[in-house]
Amino acid sequence: MSVTERRRGLARPSRLLAAGLVMLGAAGIALAADAAVSEGKVRALLKERLPKTAIGSVDCATIGSLCEIVAGDNLFYVDAGARYLVIGRVYDMETRQDITAARLLEMNPDMLVGAAARASSGVGAEELTGNRSAAVPVPAERPPAAGERRTLSLAALPKDGAIIWGNPAGETVTVFTDFRCGYCRALAQVLRDMKVRVVERPISVLGNRDIADRVYCAKDREAALHAVYAGETLNPAPVCNTSGLDANEAFAARNDLRGTPVIVRRDGAMLEGYRPREFLEQWLKGAKS
Structure with missing residues (x-):
C-alpha cells in the first residue's frame, strides 16, 4: 500500500465522523424546530x-x-x-x-x-x-390587620418530636420544616451560620413522612438532619417512638400551618416562609423578654 493510499484510509473515519456530526447537528436543529412548532x-x-x-x-x-x-x-x-x-x-x-x-x-x-x-x-x-x-x-407572610401581631403558642407541644441542633448557648428559634423543602434547606444553613439554637419540628407537606422518621430515629439526629439537607440518602434507621412527630403533625393541622418553613421566636412571634440572614438577625433582636 502506498503512502497516498494509507493517507486516504486514515481520512475515511474523519470524514465519516464529520458527516455524523453534521447529521447530529441537523437532527438537533430539527428537534428544536419541532419543539418550537409544538x-x-x-x-x-x-x-x-x-x-x-x-x-x-x-x-x-x-x-x-x-x-x-x-x-x-x-x-x-x-x-x-x-x-x-x-x-x-x-x-x-x-x-x-x-x-x-x-x-x-x-x-x-x-x-x-x-x-x-x-x-x-x-x-x-x-x-x-x-x-x-x-x-x-x-x-409567605400574610399582612396583619392594624394592631394585629402574629403569634403562635408552642405550649401544647410535647418535648418529643423536636430535633435540637446548633449552638446550645445561642438564641432559641423553633422551625417547622419538611425535609423535601428546598427553602427549609436554605434556612437551615442560614441558622447554622447565625449560631443559634434550633428546635426543629418536622411536618409533612410535600409527601410522606419517611425521611422525617429516618432522621428522628437516627443515632445522631443532628448529623442525619444536615446529611438530608445536603442531599444524602439515609439508610432506614431502627424503629423508634415517633409519637412526637405525630404531635407535630396534629399541632400543624390545628394551627393551620399549611406550608414550610414556619419560624417561631422565643416570645411566640411567627414568620411563614424563608427569610435571609440580615432579616432574621434583626427580627430575633425584637423578641420580648
Whole structure:
C-alpha cells in the first residue's frame, strides 16, 4: 500500500465522523424546530380554548410529554394537543423532587412551600369549571390587620418530636420544616451560620413522612438532619417512638400551618416562609423578654 493510499484510509473515519456530526447537528436543529412548532401550536390552541386566560410561557421540552403552562401566578399542564388540561403536582420519582412546587417558588420566591404545591392553576380551572374557589398562591407572610401581631403558642407541644441542633448557648428559634423543602434547606444553613439554637419540628407537606422518621430515629439526629439537607440518602434507621412527630403533625393541622418553613421566636412571634440572614438577625433582636 502506498503512502497516498494509507493517507486516504486514515481520512475515511474523519470524514465519516464529520458527516455524523453534521447529521447530529441537523437532527438537533430539527428537534428544536419541532419543539418550537409544538409550543406555538399549543399556545394557539390554548388561545382558542381558554380565550379569557392570559397565557405567559409555554414549555413543552422539560417534562416528558406534558407542556408546562404559566398564566400569571398560576401553573398547569396540558398534553401536546392541548386537549387535556392537568391541574395538580408533577413529582419526579427519580430525583424525589416536587417539580410543581419548585417551579412555583422560582416564579414567586416569597411563596410558602406547601401552599405552593397546592397553587396549581386557578386561572384555567376557573374558566373551564366556573369554580372561583380554585387554589391560588399564598404569600409567605400574610399582612396583619392594624394592631394585629402574629403569634403562635408552642405550649401544647410535647418535648418529643423536636430535633435540637446548633449552638446550645445561642438564641432559641423553633422551625417547622419538611425535609423535601428546598427553602427549609436554605434556612437551615442560614441558622447554622447565625449560631443559634434550633428546635426543629418536622411536618409533612410535600409527601410522606419517611425521611422525617429516618432522621428522628437516627443515632445522631443532628448529623442525619444536615446529611438530608445536603442531599444524602439515609439508610432506614431502627424503629423508634415517633409519637412526637405525630404531635407535630396534629399541632400543624390545628394551627393551620399549611406550608414550610414556619419560624417561631422565643416570645411566640411567627414568620411563614424563608427569610435571609440580615432579616432574621434583626427580627430575633425584637423578641420580648
